[in-house]
Amino acid sequence: MEEKYIGVLCSGGDAPGMNAAIRAVTRSAICNGFKVKGIYRGYEGLIAGEVKELTTETVSNTIQRGGTILKTARSKDFMTEAGRQKAYETLKKEKISALIIIGGNGSLSGAYTFANTYADIVCIGLPGTIDNDLYGTDSTIGYDTALNTIVECVDKIRDTATSHDRIFFVEVMGRDAGFLAQNSAIASGAEAAIIPEDRTDADQLEQFINRGFRKTKNSCIVIVSESQKDGGAMHYAERIKKEYPQYEVRVSILGHLQRGGSPSAFDRILASRLGVGAIQALLEGQRNVLIGIHDNEIVYIPFIEAIKGDKPLDKSLIEVLNELSI
Ligand code: F6P
Numbered sequence: 001m002e003e004k005y006i007g008v009l010c011s012g013g014d015a016p017g018m019n020a021a022i023r024a025v026t027r028s029a030i031c032n033g034f035k036v037k038g039i040y041r042g043y044e045g046l047i048a049g050e051v052k053e054l055t056t057e058t059v060s061n062t063i064q065r066g067g068t069i070l071k072t073a074r075s076k077d078f079m080t081e082a083g084r085q086k087a088y089e090t091l092k093k094e095k096i097s098a099l100i101i102i103g104g105n106g107s108l109s110g111a112y113t114f115a116n117t118y119a120d121i122v123c124i125g126l127p128g129t130i131d132n133d134l135y136g137t138d139s140t141i142g143y144d145t146a147l148n149t150i151v152e153c154v155d156k157i158r159d160t161a162t163s164h165d166r167i168f169f170v171e172v173m174g175r176d177a178g179f180l181a182q183n184s185a186i187a188s189g190a191e192a193a194i195i196p197e198d199r200t201d202a203d204q205l206e207q208f209i210n211r212g213f214r215k216t217k218n219s220c221i222v223i224v225s226e227s228q229k230d231g232g233a234m235h236y237a238e239r240i241k242k243e244y245p246q247y248e249v250r251v252s253i254l255g256h257l258q259r260g261g262s263p264s265a266f267d268r269i270l271a272s273r274l275g276v277g278a279i280q281a282l283l284e285g286q287r288n289v290l291i292g293i294h295d296n297e298i299v300y301i302p303f304i305e306a307i308k309g310d311k312p313l314d315k316s317l318i319e320v321l322n323e324l325s326i
Contacts, residue, residue: 011042011107015142017267024275043078104129136301137292212295
């Protein structure tokens with residue numbers, strides 16, 4: 001009988017725990033009698049034919065490593081029909097009949113479009129992004145690690161903010177989602193978070209100034225979600241400089257350090273469970289689903305649902321921060 005392989009790739013921004021997911025997919029697949037091929041550099045590598053067989057040894061000593069041993073990329077070519085056709089040809093040539101995609105929203109949207117055209121390839125998604133913005137799963141692989149990294153940084157920034165009586169605007173990642181900003185603000189004892197989900201007519205900067213940090217504190221930390229629309233931390237710092245020239249203001253943009261580092265225990269366990277879940281889903285005949293976690297149970301979310309809408313942020317977290325930051 002002709003041998004068939006499961007392919008695995010990472011796509012989009014890397015996230016700590018992707019290696020733990022690759023390891024889990026590989027070992028669980030082998031345990032269940034499959035063979036596995038790793039596709040390098042995401043959809044770009046799939047189009048270019050960058051494929052190698054993975055064994056239990058290939059994934060040894062990787063669970064603790066950040067980044068991804070398969071490398072990753074954002075592929076413009078995969079957005080075109082011609083690119084997807086080439087990707088399909090690679091899969092046929094390599095005898096890969098099921099593809100596991102570890103990535104975020106954009107990567108799963110690509111998988112959804114691909115799966116709709118090439119029905120003989122089974123696609124399964126694993127949520128790999130620090131942003132935690134995938135609908136249907138309580139957590140994404142990499143989010144917990146990034147959150148802890150941010151908190152560690154903010155703890156350090158607070159030392160200098162307090163010593164100088166300064167206002168610090170700390171910009172964190174999240175694209176259009178405020179999970180990292182809101183929860184890192186709570187965990188680091190920051191005075192405010194400015195997040196896309198809390199966009200209202202009332203000015204968020206004004207609200208935080210009025211909440212009275214001046215009454216009790218001489219320094220303060222505001223975590224700001226990166227945002228194309230609102231201009232991010234620099235924008236708010238400029239405004240403070242203009243409107244409240246009596247305050248000393250500084251900006252710290254944490255940038256890509258949030259994506260690096262060894263994954264937390266939570267992310268390693270999550271990635272391991274989801275990787276095993278992906279193989280289980282294949283065995284059950286599932287296709288075109290994201291493997292997620294909800295209320296500590298593995299769940300299957302159809303791609304169309306996972307990519308369609310915004311994942312809601314629990315608004316009570318805004319109240320928690322507001323009450324505790326007085
Ligand atoms: O999606 C993950 C993420 O880190 C976002 O939070 C951020 O907006 C984006 O990727 C940055 O992408 P790049 O590394 O391609 O600049």
